[in-house]
Structures are given as C-alpha cells and as structure tokens.
Amino acid sequence: MALIKTKGLVIKEQPYKEQDKILTIFTEDEGKIQCIARGVRRQKSGLLASTQIFAYSEFVYYPGKNFGIINQTNLIEAFYPLRTDLTKMALASYLLDLINNGFEFYQRSPEILKLLLHVLFYISGNKAKNDLILVGAFQMKLISYLGYCPGVSSCMVCKCEKELVVFSIENHGVLCRSCRSITAGYTYNLSAEMIKLLNDFLRLSVKELKERDILTSDALKLTDMLDHFISYSIGKSSKAYTFYKTMLNPLG
C-alpha cells in the first residue's frame, strides 16, 4: 500500500498495548485520522517528541482500514510553552477537544487547521492581550464552519438591530429587549460591548483579535456561552472545558 505524507497536529493520544500509542491527528490533506505509533512510549523512541499531544509534524504513514501505521515523522512545532502553563494548556486542550467533537473522521479543513495553529501559536507564545478572546474567536469561527453560525447582528425574532440584550441558545442568536420577554429558553445577558465582540469574532482575523481586550469576567461569560451553544448544536460537550472551569474555581 502506498505511503501517505501529510502535515498534521496531534489532537489526542491514547496508550495502546505495551509501548504504542493511538494518535488522533488533524491533518492538512486527509482530515481527522487515527494512527498507531509503534514503540513511542519507550524513552529512547525517536518519534517521542513528534507524536505527543499538540505536536505539529509531518507524518508519513501506511493507511489502514481503521488505523494508519506511522512510518516516519518530522517535528515542525511542539508548542512547548503550553506544557508549562496549566491555564494555557487547559484552554489549548479545549480547542483540540472541539476538533475531536466537531469533526468526523476524514473530514478535512485546512482552513480550520490553519486557524487552530495560529491560535495555539499566539496562546503558547504569550502574544495575545487576552487568550480568552482568541478562544472565543475560534469557537465562533469553528461553529460557523460546521454550519451552525449563530445570528449576532440582529434580533433572531423581529430582525431589528437595536437594543440587542441577550443571547438565546434555543433561538441560535441574539434577541432585542422586547423579544426577550416573550421568548422562553436559556438566555445570557450581554452588554453592547460583548455583542460587538461576538460580531468581531466572525469579522476579524485572530491576528487582529489578539490585540483586543475586554474584562476577563465578560470574556469568560462569552466562552461559557459559546461552549454551551456549541454543545447544544453538535450534541457533544467538552470534558476539557469542564476541567478548565474546575481549575479556575476548584471549590466550585
């Protein structure tokens, strides 16, 4: 069988047999795939660095029915600083979780991979004024890519663009003050600044958004809300996000 060569980011690793790992890799050319990396749990394995979670590498593998078999790797970027900062690592793990949950195997999106690499680069390199803004932008751009873009520029009921005050999960977007009172379901109160930021998440690049800041409590409310909306839309929730929240507030 012909070898396949593609760049990809390790988004999940599971121990397998004595010394092997099963990797889930979000690749440029083949989409989300699973590969077995043999012998990589041995200390001396030459493939160790390139087959860890967050490693962005060039992979050469034999395709298989369920799993590919890794033949060769070449590490491009390891995002090492993520491993030394627990908060950054929890946020970055959440981003990987969103790909694990949102993408089917062999579903391909070089655009989303590129976006994810940019966000990891900025978070890992301490390049953003507020990491949560980049997480919010990734959530919003990803869910839009998956076909569930929420409406954030006009009221989902009456279509007016004035006095937008809440985000409604069940209505897939924002509502104005008068429609809020006649609509049931779970809503998040949002300031005008937060609604503007939601629009900017879609409109601006992460390169532009890394310069933006907002009160951390507001940023956190937006990421909570978008995570709720994503879980509602794709029908899967993220364990990594729960872990991140527990870490922020260990006493609950």
Ligand SMILES: [Zn+2]
């Ligand atoms: Zn309305």
